[in-house]
Amino acid sequence: MKPHTLSVLLAGLLLAGGVHATSAEHIHASHAWIRMLPGNLPAGAYVTLENDSDQPVTLKGASSAAYGEVMLHQSSNEGGISRMAMLDSLAIPAHGKALLAPASYHLMLMKAAAPVKPGDTVSLTLRFTDGSTLVTDFIARPANAVDDSH
Numbered sequence: 001m002k003p004h005t006l007s008v009l010l011a012g013l014l015l016a017g018g019v020h021a022t023s024a025e026h027i028h029a030s031h032a033w034i035r036m037l038p039g040n041l042p043a044g045a046y047v048t049l050e051n052d053s054d055q056p057v058t059l060k061g062a063s064s065a066a067y068g069e070v071m072l073h074q075s076s077n078e079g080g081i082s083r084m085a086m087l088d089s090l091a092i093p094a095h096g097k098a099l100l101a102p103a104s105y106h107l108m109l110m111k112a113a114a115p116v117k118p119g120d121t122v123s124l125t126l127r128f129t130d131g132s133t134l135v136t137d138f139i140a141r142p143a144n145a146v147d148d149s150h
């Protein structure tokens with residue numbers, strides 16, 4: 001088989017794969033965790049994202065088999081009133097990092113497919129505007145868990 005034939009075959013296989021986006025090898029996730037809240041309250045997911053590349057990378061959202069809806073939010077506190085706003089995207093600077101942490105940026109997890117307990121691992125697929133994705137395991141922690149990412 002000529003090398004050319006092989007590459008055409010591979011291209012065909014990749015196309016057949018369809019939905020498989022490239023894995024974001026330039027992004028590294030650490031300290032990924034979820035703060036569980038009682039009842040059906042939405043849970044916040046937190047993670048540190050580091051960008052190894054020379055280009056800024058933009059997180060545009062995430063999805064998970066465990067949750068029907070995942071939204072990118074930013075918490076703020078104005079005059080003692082805490083608010084959450086939806087964000088379209090969050091930039092991770094070249095050779096820099098973005099911190100998703102309590103009282104700041106987070107992924108809001110809604111419509112749990114099944115109850116998630118502290119200690120469970122939930123896989124989230126982070127999506128970036130360059131089309132790449134990063135599958136990351138988040139550890140579920142109780143509501144009173146403290147942020148240890150610093």
Ligand SMILES: [Cu+2]
Pocket residue numbers: 044073074084106107108
């Ligand atoms: Cu939120």
